[in-house]
Amino acid sequence: MPDAVDHRVRNILAALRGHLELAHESATSDRVGPDDLLEDLSNALDALGRLESRLGVPVDTGRRPGAVPPALH
Amino acid sequence: MARLLVVDDEAQIVTALTRGLEREGYDVEASRNGLDAVALTAAGSPDLIVLDLNLPDIDGIEVLRRVRSWSSVPVLVLSGDGEEQRKIAALDEGADDYLEKPFGLGELRARVRALLRRAGAAPDSATVSADGLEVDLALKAVTVDGSTVRLTPTEWRLLQLFVAQPGKLLTHQYLIGRIWGSSHGDETLQTLRAHLRSLRRKLGDDSKEPRFIRTETRIGYRWVAPVSPAGRVAGGRLAGGTAADA
Numbered sequence: 001m002p003d004a005v006d007h008r009v010r011n012i013l014a015a016l017r018g019h020l021e022l023a024h025e026s027a028t029s030d031r032v033g034p035d036d037l038l039e040d041l042s043n044a045l046d047a048l049g050r051l052e053s054r055l056g057v058p059v060d061t062g063r064r065p066g067a068v069p070p071a072l073h
Numbered sequence: 074m075a076r077l078l079v080v081d082d083e084a085q086i087v088t089a090l091t092r093g094l095e096r097e098g099y100d101v102e103a104s105r106n107g108l109d110a111v112a113l114t115a116a117g118s119p120d121l122i123v124l125d126l127n128l129p130d131i132d133g134i135e136v137l138r139r140v141r142s143w144s145s146v147p148v149l150v151l152s153g154d155g156e157e158q159r160k161i162a163a164l165d166e167g168a169d170d171y172l173e174k175p176f177g178l179g180e181l182r183a184r185v186r187a188l189l190r191r192a193g194a195a196p197d198s199a200t201v202s203a204d205g206l207e208v209d210l211a212l213k214a215v216t217v218d219g220s221t222v223r224l225t226p227t228e229w230r231l232l233q234l235f236v237a238q239p240g241k242l243l244t245h246q247y248l249i250g251r252i253w254g255s256s257h258g259d260e261t262l263q264t265l266r267a268h269l270r271s272l273r274r275k276l277g278d279d280s281k282e283p284r285f286i287r288t289e290t291r292i293g294y295r296w297v298a299p300v301s302p303a304g305r306v307a308g309g310r311l312a313g314g315t316a317a318d319a
Contacts, residue, residue, distance in 0.1 A: 014175035018089025
């Protein structure tokens with residue numbers, strides 16, 4: 001990875017990777033329960049959201065700002 | 074059970090590291106800044122520190138410098154800026170190993186195991202047994218005489234602390250600090266006692282004739298049953314033990 005990458009981005013990537021590896025472990029190991037899988041995935045989504053925000057990448061939620069549905073007659 | 078201190082200002086990393094290391098059976102404490110990390114190292118004597126270099130108050134290298142003035146605890150440094158000079162400085166100040174972010178959980182765990190092995194504090198079996206009690210530290214599962222026991226998070230934390238330090242006197246203040254934080258004091262004593270009573274009841278223990286936890290009047294508690302990795306035969310009941318600096 002180039003040194004120019006912001007250390008905050010590295011931090012968030014490290015966290016995201018950690019949560020995803022934990023989720024994989026939760027899904028494939030009988031030593032960890034389903035609650036752990038859900039928590040790992042929630043943590044991963046949280047980290048992904050922070051990364052998107054840090055990189056200024058908007059998430060397409062299917063809504064367009066200012067868009068108005070056509071009037072129904 | 075080895076005790077680890079994780080130091081990183083990024084809450085998401087602290088969460089991932091804590092969960093990943095606790096699943097390996099380690100007792101993990103976390104700090105989000107350098108000054109707390111130094112204080113926790115002095116108070117808790119962890120077996121290993123995972124230390125980020127970029128901290129909000131004092132630099133991670135300054136944390137190393139302060140800790141190394143009195144402790145030889147293994148330190149695994151996490152580097153987030155990719156600068157070679159920072160890694161060299163950390164190693165020169167006494168870091169034992171380093172990992173650059175982002176890193177794989179498997180590699181982190183392997184490096185922790187290697188450092189603990191070198192330091193002679195390899196993690197115990199994830200399952201320990203004591204006088205009919207079986208504790209799976211990874212699964213957080215407890216059985217007494219073959220029957221499953223359900224513990225609250227606080228009771229579980231207490232049990233972890235006891236089985237990690239059998240025979241050692243754990244003072245009220247030590248237990249309160251480890252469970253509720255160092256800002257709590259005597260006002261939390263009644264709460265601690267209530268959790269202890271509940272834990273004892275669930276373990277089938279009797280404070281007058283303790284099988285597991287003995288009350289040391291006005292001082293704290295001591296785990297009196299011999300603890301061994303599950304499957305091994307435990308020896309005789311521990312003697313009174315020595316007063317500890319817990």
